[in-house]
Amino acid sequence: MAEINSTERKSSGVKKVISWLLLIIFLGLGAFVYYKYYFVFGEGVKSGYLNYAVKKGNLFKTYEGKLIQEGFGSGKTGGITSNEFVFSVDDDSIFQQLELNSGKFFDLHYKEYHGVLPWRGNTVYVVDRIVNMK
Structure with missing residues (x-):
């Protein structure tokens, strides 16, 4: 009878360790996914002329756009190029306003x-509102 009790205690101890380990792994994985895909790392406003606003994608149709900012930056080949801000849009009404006013000057608030999540867009920058349009 003493042998049965010690065997049961050992198996229940192993089960506790395994269940705690699985819980820690699950919570760690959840924290990683939240930090990588849902935690807002930064937010701000970018200004420039709207070059394009498009809806594209194979499986998930997302809204994408490009803002041409004033000033010049250094290109990869050593030449001078314009500054570009490539972004995604998560709201239909914001996309429609951008689509109808291509070429105008915008101040866009982004997160x-x-x-990158495939249903949120192709970039890490997601425009959530239009601050100003000229």
Whole structure:
């Protein structure tokens, strides 16, 4: 009878360790996914002329756009190029306003994430509102 009790205690101890380990792994994985894809790393406003606003995608149709900012930056080949801000849009009404006013000057508020989700867009920058349009 003493042998049965010690065997039961050992197996219940192993089950506790395994269940705690699985819980810690699950919580760690959840924290990583939140930090990588949902935690807002930064937010701000970018200004420039709207170059394009498009709806594209194979499986998930997302809204994408490009803002041409005033000033010049250094290109990869050593030449001078314009500054570009490539972004995604998560709201239909914001996209429609951008689509109808291509070429105008915009101040766009955006949120920056660490990772890209396919249903949110192709970039880590997601525009959530239009601050000003000229």
